[in-house]
Amino acid sequence: MYRKILFSLFSLFLLSLGIALAAWPVTMVSISLDSGETVFSAPVPEGWAFTSRIVHSLEKTPVEDEYRVVSGQIWQWEERFQSNNAGLPTEVPSNGRFVSSPGWFIIRGGGNRWDSLYYRVGNGNLGKNVLALDGFGKIQLYEKYPGQRLLIGTFSKPLGQITRVLYKPDLR
Numbered sequence: 001m002y003r004k005i006l007f008s009l010f011s012l013f014l015l016s017l018g019i020a021l022a023a024w025p026v027t028m029v030s031i032s033l034d035s036g037e038t039v040f041s042a043p044v045p046e047g048w049a050f051t052s053r054i055v056h057s058l059e060k061t062p063v064e065d066e067y068r069v070v071s072g073q074i075w076q077w078e079e080r081f082q083s084n085n086a087g088l089p090t091e092v093p094s095n096g097r098f099v100s101s102p103g104w105f106i107i108r109g110g111g112n113r114w115d116s117l118y119y120r121v122g123n124g125n126l127g128k129n130v131l132a133l134d135g136f137g138k139i140q141l142y143e144k145y146p147g148q149r150l151l152i153g154t155f156s157k158p159l160g161q162i163t164r165v166l167y168k169p170d171l172r
Helices: 002-023
Strands: 025-033 038-043 049-055 062-070 073-081 096-101 104-109 116-120 127-133 137-139 149-158
Antiparallel strands (some): 025 149, 049 127, 062 073, 073 104, 096 104, 116 149
């Protein structure tokens, strides 16, 4: 009798654990085109990072914006640039700090965050946008999606409903 009760309790525990895991919310990141076509969709861990890189149209120097997914939102984590002319940052945000390192000016923090953001892609002459997705590689956006507007967003999905990672772009 004691074994039947223990077995029943253990079975109930396993069933409850399975249901809890299937319903566990997971943060997803998706990237889609204006047409609605999704080109990237994957579950990501807390703190996952992606970096956009451009060549500034006037200064002709690289600019990098690092974003992190925190609490289901996209946070602008850090901005790196090599000059501060022609529209590049000149002031530190109230919740941020300025760091000068060899070759880069860096602004960290600031508290900018979004559920989704639009990202305009340039071309080989203007922008040369590259998107580096931690754990997935880099996408030469200016070659794959020149002149297009991308929607980068986060959403929550139950673990049991995640069937696959969608990643269409060829990595280079």
